[in-house]
Amino acid sequence: MARKSQFPLSVNPGIPKEQKIPKSWKLAQFGEVLRVVERPAQLRDEDEYQLVTAKRNREGIIPREKLLGKKILTKNQYYLKSGDFLISRRQIVHGACGVVPESLDGAIVSNEYATLLPTNDILLQYLSYYSHTTHFQQTCFHSSIGIDIEKMVFKIEDWLHHKMPFPPISEQQKICAILNSIDNAIQTTQDVIDQTRRVKHGLQQQLLKHGIGHTQFKETELGKIPKEWSVVSISDLGEVVTGSTPSTNKSEYWGGDIPFVTPSDISDAPYVTKVQRSVTSLGASKGRIIPSGSVLITCIASIGKNALVNRDCLTNQQINSIICNELCDSVFLYNSMDFSSKKLSQMAGITAVPIVNKSQFSKIQLALPSFKEQQNIASILSFHDEFIQVEKEKLNKFILIKKCLLQALLTGRVRVKLNEEIVV
Numbered sequence: 001m002a003r004k005s006q007f008p009l010s011v012n013p014g015i016p017k018e019q020k021i022p023k024s025w026k027l028a029q030f031g032e033v034l035r036v037v038e039r040p041a042q043l044r045d046e047d048e049y050q051l052v053t054a055k056r057n058r059e060g061i062i063p064r065e066k067l068l069g070k071k072i073l074t075k076n077q078y079y080l081k082s083g084d085f086l087i088s089r090r091q092i093v094h095g096a097c098g099v100v101p102e103s104l105d106g107a108i109v110s111n112e113y114a115t116l117l118p119t120n121d122i123l124l125q126y127l128s129y130y131s132h133t134t135h136f137q138q139t140c141f142h143s144s145i146g147i148d149i150e151k152m153v154f155k156i157e158d159w160l161h162h163k164m165p166f167p168p169i170s171e172q173q174k175i176c177a178i179l180n181s182i183d184n185a186i187q188t189t190q191d192v193i194d195q196t197r198r199v200k201h202g203l204q205q206q207l208l209k210h211g212i213g214h215t216q217f218k219e220t221e222l223g224k225i226p227k228e229w230s231v232v233s234i235s236d237l238g239e240v241v242t243g244s245t246p247s248t249n250k251s252e253y254w255g256g257d258i259p260f261v262t263p264s265d266i267s268d269a270p271y272v273t274k275v276q277r278s279v280t281s282l283g284a285s286k287g288r289i290i291p292s293g294s295v296l297i298t299c300i301a302s303i304g305k306n307a308l309v310n311r312d313c314l315t316n317q318q319i320n321s322i323i324c325n326e327l328c329d330s331v332f333l334y335n336s337m338d339f340s341s342k343k344l345s346q347m348a349g350i351t352a353v354p355i356v357n358k359s360q361f362s363k364i365q366l367a368l369p370s371f372k373e374q375q376n377i378a379s380i381l382s383f384h385d386e387f388i389q390v391e392k393e394k395l396n397k398f399i400l401i402k403k404c405l406l407q408a409l410l411t412g413r414v415r416v417k418l419n420e421e422i423v424v
Contacts, residue, residue: 031160243315253283
């Protein structure tokens with residue numbers, strides 16, 4: 001079998017092993033605690049039906065589209081009910097499964113899906129959490145056949161013979177309550193992040209168009225801006241440098257301590273913090289070093305991703321960098337480019353490989369306040385970025401806690417106290 005590293009992160013191909021379990025727990029085949037259900041749907045041409053899909057990585061069952069019966073090519077369809085546990089036969093190796101929510105009660109699926117219901121021995125929520133465990137994922141992989149990972153087909157008859165450990169219902173309830181409390185903390189933190197992003201976007205719209213405390217405005221090609229502001233091109237704000245990649249055949253160019261930034265290293269955070277590859281000083285000599293404080297913008301394929309760098313680096317050819325001059329505060333420029341990312345995408349047009357060349361990019365116009373006002377605007381927006389980063393760190397900790405608890409609680413390695421209060 002191929003090494004695990006050769007598979008996508010959504011796949012866990014390891015061999016499922018039976019584990020030691022607490023004395024009060026049971027070990028039973030999936031087929032003993034789950035039953036397959038089928039509710040055939042007789043499609044009518046003029047009736048409309050809701051179709052669904054199962055997202056990878058156990059991210060839930062979501063609506064796909066609504067179609068008239070005559071538009072549905074696969075006529076073997078089955079009704080779903082809220083509380084069904086749905087498995088995609090062709091995507092389960094990627095974790096495409098989950099519980100059907102109330103909003104999708106009455107939706108339909110083809111025989112590309114398997115619909116299951118737990119018996120009285122297993123709580124539905126416990127089954128849902130158990131689907132996140134390594135053991136569950138491995139049983140699904142080893143019950144699927146095919147050469148291409150994207151074309152493997154789930155053999156549910158085989159899978160139903162695999163065994164899963166489970167505690168008494170009272171312990172299942174407690175485990176679910178603990179994990180649910182972590183889920184609530186994750187959702188609350190994500191909601192705070194999302195709301196702060198919306199607030200920041202609103203501030204960008206206000207501050208980057210109207211500034212701070214201005215009462216007089218003028219009409220420009222960019223619309224109405226404060227009277228004291230100027231309209232400038234990116235080339236007026238610094239040197240534009242298109243990146244390049246040192247030869248990958250030269251081992252002496254790679255593995256040094258100079259970051260090599262590609263679009264995949266640019267996230268939604270203001271600064272590039274991690275890179276997948278680095279170059280040596282010799283490798284860096286084959287390109288142009290981008291100094292700390294520069295602004296990076298992707299201009300090929302994934303258009304409009306942008307970030308700041310806080311150390312010298314090299315970039316690949318998909319990135320244009322702006323080495324800011326004395327007219328421009330780099331954090332202000334980062335926010336201006338972030339706010340203008342949609343305009344950049346529109347400039348690229350619809351082609352096989354979208355691109356904004358260096359000449360086009362250099363001519364992009366921005367509204368520019370005084371350097372002092374740039375700094376003040378940047379400070380306001382940076383406060384929200386810093387708050388978001390703090391909340392993201394908290395979110396990542398909650399996610400890690402949940403991952404550890406899933407493996408510990410659902411295997412019996414860590415036992416719960418049934419009368420202990422839950423605090424997160």
